[in-house]
Amino acid sequence: MSSATATTTGGSATRRTSVSLAKALLVVVLAVAGFLMIVPFVWMLLTSFKNLNEVNGFSWLPDQIEWRNYVNALKAAPFATYFRNSVIVVVGQTIPVLFLCTAAGYALAQLPIRGRKGILNYFIVLLIVPFQVLIVPLFLVVRRVPFAGGNDIFGNGGTGWLNTWAALIVPFVSAPLYTFLARQFFVSLPAELADAARVDGVSEIGIFFRIMAPLAAPAFVTIALFNVESAWNGFIWPLVATSSESLRPLQFGLATFAQGQGNVQWPFLMAMSALATLPMILLFVFGQRYFIAGMATSGIKG
Numbered sequence: 001m002s003s004a005t006a007t008t009t010g011g012s013a014t015r016r017t018s019v020s021l022a023k024a025l026l027v028v029v030l031a032v033a034g035f036l037m038i039v040p041f042v043w044m045l046l047t048s049f050k051n052l053n054e055v056n057g058f059s060w061l062p063d064q065i066e067w068r069n070y071v072n073a074l075k076a077a078p079f080a081t082y083f084r085n086s087v088i089v090v091v092g093q094t095i096p097v098l099f100l101c102t103a104a105g106y107a108l109a110q111l112p113i114r115g116r117k118g119i120l121n122y123f124i125v126l127l128i129v130p131f132q133v134l135i136v137p138l139f140l141v142v143r144r145v146p147f148a149g150g151n152d153i154f155g156n157g158g159t160g161w162l163n164t165w166a167a168l169i170v171p172f173v174s175a176p177l178y179t180f181l182a183r184q185f186f187v188s189l190p191a192e193l194a195d196a197a198r199v200d201g202v203s204e205i206g207i208f209f210r211i212m213a214p215l216a217a218p219a220f221v222t223i224a225l226f227n228v229e230s231a232w233n234g235f236i237w238p239l240v241a242t243s244s245e246s247l248r249p250l251q252f253g254l255a256t257f258a259q260g261q262g263n264v265q266w267p268f269l270m271a272m273s274a275l276a277t278l279p280m281i282l283l284f285v286f287g288q289r290y291f292i293a294g295m296a297t298s299g300i301k302g
Contacts, residue, residue, distance in 0.1 A: 041277070043060075044277075045270070045274055046060060046061060046062060047266055047267060048270040048271035049062045049065045049066050049069065050066060050069075050266075050267050051064070051267065052265070052267060069271045070275070072268060073271045073272045074272075076268060077256040079250070079272065081245070081246060082249060082250040085246075085247060085249045086250040088165065089234065089238075090228050090232055092165070092169035093227060093231045094231065096174070097172070098223060098224060100174045101175065101223060102182040102213070102216065102219065102223065103208060104174070105180070105181070105183035105185070106182065106183075106186045106208050108179070108186075109182075109184075110189075110194050110212070111204065120183065123176040123179055124176075124180065126176035131237075132236070135237065135240060138171055141171075142162060142241060143160045143161075143162055148160045148161050148164075148166075161241075162241055162242075163241070163242050163243050163244050164247075167241040168234075168237070168238060168241060168247065172230075172231070177226070178226065181222060181223055182223065186212060193212070193215075194207050194212070197211055217290060218290045220290075225283060228283060232249075232279070232280060233251060234249060235252070238251075251276075253272060254269060254273060254276065257272070
């Protein structure tokens with residue numbers, strides 16, 4: 001074996017060793033990060049089975065499993081109503097979001113719209129605006145809706161959409177983030193597909209529903225998962241926009257067990273938090289394949 005061949009072989013072995021060490025280090029880092037992320041959930045689940053005396057001290061496992069914590073927690077407030085309200089809000093927001101935001105994303109990605117670069121930049125700027133900044137303007141808009149809640153044509157004299165389902169649903173039927181994600185996904189699809197359909201006389205609506213939408217299933221699932229999580233965990237806006245118990249979502253039920261700094265009923269709070277978290281976990285488990293595909297294909301494109 002020549003010296004050049006030996007050097008090449010030695011260099012390849014060194015590179016393989018470096019790659020193996022890098023992969024092993026990455027696995028260790030990801031394992032530690034995964035463990036740190038799952039610890040709070042495990043702690044919440046174990047605490048939900050403890051009695052009130054046990055939570056005052058530190059212990060991982062409960063001395064005796066208190067299954068009735070879940071039953072008593074459900075009886076402490078009208079959680080059936082809260083769950084129903086959260087489901088209504090989730091469905092009422094997600095269905096319009098999937099249609100409006102994906103259609104807008106398709107238009108920005110595939111249609112020759114004048115000034116679409118400027119429109120896209122506008123959506124990107126909106127992404128950096130925190131929702132807390134929008135609460136007061138949004139409240140004033142909802143309060144001044146004409147001919148709603150006793151208002152006149154100028155939006156005066158009544159309450160508008162406040163304390164109604166419309167206040168919880170209509171302001172969130174579209175979002176710049178979801179439009180941006182949809183646009184990024186549609187950019188990755190070949191424009192020749194739409195061009196061929198146009199030559200065959202298919203309308204833009206037909207192209208979107210019959211050709212592009214079936215190919216964009218990962219984007220639809222990604223947007224749906226994001227919006228369902230946001231709507232399910234909503235608290236600030238329902239607190240501002242509603243006052244009726246019959247309209248309050250699930251997160252208000254959790255506040256039932258935290259009435260004061262020293263009066264938090266931790267077992268009941270953790271029990272209901274576990275039940276509230278379960279639908280989101282199941283939703284991600286069943287949709288994670290599409291979610292990962294959607295995020296992978298919705299990167300930064302031109």
